[in-house]
Amino acid sequence: MQIAQVIVDIPTSQTNNPFSYLIPDNLSGQVSPGMRVQVPFGPRKITGFIVAITDRSEFQGKLKPISSLVDLYPVINQELLELATWMAGQTYSFKINCLQTMLPGGMRTKFKKKLIAKSDQIRDDNPQIFAGQNEVDYDRAHYSSNLLSQILNLQKTDQIKVEYELTIHAKPVMMAAFKRQMTPEALKAESQHVRSNAIAQQHLLKLLLDHPDEQFLQSKLNQKGISSSTTRVAEQRGWIKKTQVRQIRNPFLRSVKKSQPLKLNADQQAAVSQINSATSTKQNQIFLLEGVTGSGKTEVYLQSIAHALSLGRTALMLVPEITLTPQIVGRIRSRFGDQVAMLHSALSNGERFDEWQRINSGQAKVVVGVRSAVFAPLTNLGLIIIDEEHDSSYKQADNPRYQTRDVAKWRAAYHHCPVVLGSATPSLESRARAMKGVYRLLRLPHRINRHALPHVSIIDMKIEMAKHHSALSTALSTAISDRLAKHEQIILLLNRRGYSSFLMCRDCGYVPRCPNCDISLTMHKDTGTLDCHYCGHKEPIPRVCPQCHSKRIGHYGMGSQQLEEQVKEMFPTARVLRMDVDTTRRKGSHEAIIDKFGAHKADILLGTQMIAKGLDFPEVTLVGVLNADSALAFPDFRSSERTFELLTQVSGRAGRADKTGEVFIQTFNPDHYAIQLAQTQDYERFYATEMRVRHDGKYPPYYFTVKLTGSSPNENQTAAEMYAILNFLKANLSKMAIILGPTPKTITRINNRYYYQIIIKYQNEPHLKAVLDQVLLKSQKKQRHGLQIAIDNEPLDFM
């Protein structure tokens, strides 16, 4: 007897091990590992993933059979099944969550529970439940406890039936298609009978006679003026036969011209040949490709991918979330054409599903995508590239909290292929590994065509603010006027959305705060609301101070909206474009703004971080960073690294073509090393300085770290539980482990939950994994009291 081992869709530690189910005769031979199935689980039906098929089970009790199949083919291959097991352990999360993360959104299953009255009498006797319908959706939240017990009773007395309806959002698009049914002779005869003014019918007959073996899509026929009503008539008369054809949605909006490999300089050539030789010899080598902006990293990627393809293998290229702009995808597609699949968050569920299908079926050989694309079901991988490897979007913020780099390394080890980590400003972790020889360092120290780096000036805003209260320093506004006069373009960067403006009463100092979170509300002039960026709470902007009724309540701080207004006021003739979370929310608007600015239909582009990365505008000769320190102000050990990265990156935006660029960095900390060293783009000295800071502070990469966050609606309970965990950790870890906390988080209350955290820093703790697994297990029992524990292995920040 064949038995399926199933990871069921119930996120608890008890279900981290598979449950055994019998494979019924009617399904035998059809099931294989990686398929999803519907199984009985207690009184309910749920979905699960088959992870193995065995001929015996450890389980002593009676086995139930699988109810039905969700998939007709495996959606998770053997490699990814193994990866899920590793990842669950690595990230302290449940296997089921890892498996689900690997599938494109929209392929996830949802159950709808339905109540069905067994007779009209029963329906009419229970109007509160059925409201005259024979079948209703069951929604627990909508029923009173009285009604719930009533439903339970009806169920026990077998008067109603409960059904579980499975829904999957992503479905293939089917399109009607038609094939000739009659012989050409018969069709000719038909055309005699058709009225001469039935133009569409005549047209269709002619098409069928001219192309007797073609399959006509309805969409194609529509273009020729043959509507579905015509085809319906034709079908009735037996001219044609209707079938359904699967359509692949095409997320690539524009076609691209084919491009040829560029000539490499010596450094690029050296990098490409080392990577290619690792691919050829199936070496699981990790490369750190360090190259300043404009040094031609992308061409190295492209030629390494080409080599992997030439060996009949596939390639995966990962890019940061906001970088996946048409500019980059276009370059990849122009080289590799339709072999490229793209996976990113701007795709609709349907588009993502279709792209995933093209990968799973082996049609697509190159995948370009964001974080989650690291799970692309490519087989026979020959190369994995992670561009801008230091980028924070590679770490998933919620469960499973995986680091894309680590998943990529696991997959590369599985496939015996190289990984290329590329960056102008590598993370300290990666660079330190390269120095130790764990990774191989490849360098591209020169800008292509020997363009000079832009001239960077640092402006001390302490001095500026003593003179005036404008967001733009005198030097920067003079430079803007100058560029506007020369018809050159300008980028203004406002660091961080959180720096946006808030409301304050000038008489009593009252600041409106979120009722659910410990944070002040942010002003949004366009919607006329005060918003909380943590829980989404919104309220209207008050005209008078709610506390002292003064009318002198106004905004403080500088958001991108205010900046836009100020810039327009100062330079009334300039065409200004703003790009931030608010203006790019709509699908395609990000692209539209980039296109517009690229076509020089605007003079000034202002916005947040998202304009700093990956964009290439040759006409930009001036970049202004308005508040370089706001990242520095964060109470976190990575804030210097973040600041240096950002400043280096934006500076690279200026003067890429034949015009030399100029960069102004406005700051209140002109002497800070992250700002000083960004001025000269001196990564080497930054690395050395920052490593010393990390060493002295016992931070990564010198120490490994784990962050434990506990939260509950009751602050005292949260604190008490975290102290209990602290004691448990102290008792079970070595004396060498550094345990910090518990401390309330920077924003202690979010959505009426109180957050406390413990940080563990360690160099060698062989039992850590086992100890933390126990913490997690114990906390499961306490979850009923509202306590939640999250374990973040190697967190990006300590906040």
Add this chain to the structure above:
DNA sequence: AGCACGCCGACT
């Protein structure tokens, strides 16, 4: 997750 079983307070 959700449902059943089990042990203590206010009701016909």
Add this chain to the structure above:
DNA sequence: GTCGGCGTGCTC
């Protein structure tokens, strides 16, 4: 005496 509160454990 019982109905029902929700605290605990299990689901192949």
